[in-house]
Amino acid sequence: MTNDIAIEVRGFSQFFGQVRKLKALDLDVRRNEIFGIIGPARSGKSTFLCALNRLNDLVRGSRHEGTIRIEERDIYETGVDVVALRRQLGMVFATPVPLPRSIFENVAFGARRAGIRGRARLDSLVRDSLEKGGLWEEVKDRLDTSGLKLSGGQQQRLCLARILAVAPEFILLDEPTSGLDPISTMKIEESLRRLKKEYTIVLVTNNTKQAARVADRTAFFLNGELVEVGPTAKIFTAPDDTRTDDYLRGRFG
Ligand SMILES: Nc1ncnc2c1ncn2[C@@H]1O[C@H](COP(=O)(O)OP(=O)(O)OP(=O)(O)O)[C@@H](O)[C@H]1O
Ligand SMILES: [Mg+2]
Numbered sequence: 001m002t003n004d005i006a007i008e009v010r011g012f013s014q015f016f017g018q019v020r021k022l023k024a025l026d027l028d029v030r031r032n033e034i035f036g037i038i039g040p041a042r043s044g045k046s047t048f049l050c051a052l053n054r055l056n057d058l059v060r061g062s063r064h065e066g067t068i069r070i071e072e073r074d075i076y077e078t079g080v081d082v083v084a085l086r087r088q089l090g091m092v093f094a095t096p097v098p099l100p101r102s103i104f105e106n107v108a109f110g111a112r113r114a115g116i117r118g119r120a121r122l123d124s125l126v127r128d129s130l131e132k133g134g135l136w137e138e139v140k141d142r143l144d145t146s147g148l149k150l151s152g153g154q155q156q157r158l159c160l161a162r163i164l165a166v167a168p169e170f171i172l173l174d175e176p177t178s179g180l181d182p183i184s185t186m187k188i189e190e191s192l193r194r195l196k197k198e199y200t201i202v203l204v205t206n207n208t209k210q211a212a213r214v215a216d217r218t219a220f221f222l223n224g225e226l227v228e229v230g231p232t233a234k235i236f237t238a239p240d241d242t243r244t245d246d247y248l249r250g251r252f253g
Contacts, residue, residue: 006031006170006200007052011066014044014051014224016059021047023224024066034192034201036215036232038208040252044224045204049172052202053089054082071169087114090163094175096155098147098162103130103139106147106158110166125165132198133161134191153184160191171201178206189214208248212236220244 007029014022130136135157219229
């Protein structure tokens with residue numbers, strides 16, 4: 001494994017019951033890149049993210065074949081600490097789900113559970129995480145108000161800050177801006193561009209233009225298969241597979 005590969009997926013299939021929903025995927029995610037995943041509904045994008053942090057394990061009757069190595073460790077081998085794995089790969093979902101608590105508590109909650117104590121440490125961690133999430137300036141004077149009072153776009157950045165507070169190495173985002181207006185979307189994209197200096201980011205998006213704007217490399221999924229993966233500019237201007245071209249031209253999906 002060369003040094004810049006953070007996630008190595010080899011022959012990975014995901015089954016739910018008898019049905020194979022991810023089909024022998026082979027791909028690498030490089031350290032400190034934004035790896036975009038595009039594809040129509042039910043192509044397996046979310047299932048792939050949930051394979052990376054083993055959330056699919058929670059589905060009864062699920063099983064897998066093949067391997068996923070994260071920082072050279074096979075994440076499905078026996079003895080892997082799944083709680084630590086999920087902390088290592090923080091996940092942001094399409095719908096922001098703040099806790100019904102203050103802005104401060106939303107960010108401090110996970111950090112406390114991860115064992116961080118002391119007001120001063122928590123204060124600086126909350127500030128740092130909100131800054132990284134691109135929300136600090138908008139909320140610094142009202143950290144005690146409820147997270148639920150924020151706008152949708154602010155809530156999504158709060159959720160981003162919340163996972164940053166538990167010191168992940170990877171950020172997985174599943175259509176994080178699908179419900180947001182263009183300005184909120186732009187703010188999230190700006191945050192991601194900054195964050196890739198410190199983190200490796202996997203971004204599932206149903207908005208192909210978003211992948212074109214922020215992803216360094218992009219993968220196109222269709223029916224649980226990886227059709228192709230490459231530098232984003234190449235995928236968008238000169239894809240190898242006609243199905244990629246058809247999807248990008250809006251011929252299906
Ligand atoms: N927990 C589950 N149990 C059974 N089947 C599932 C489960 N989760 C996903 N699937 C199936 O796997 C396939 C891929 O779904 P997935 O949610 O990964 O697609 P997606 O690309 O994220 O789609 P969307 O763009 O709609 O979010 C679908 O056929 C879906 O029904
Ligand atoms: Mg999905």
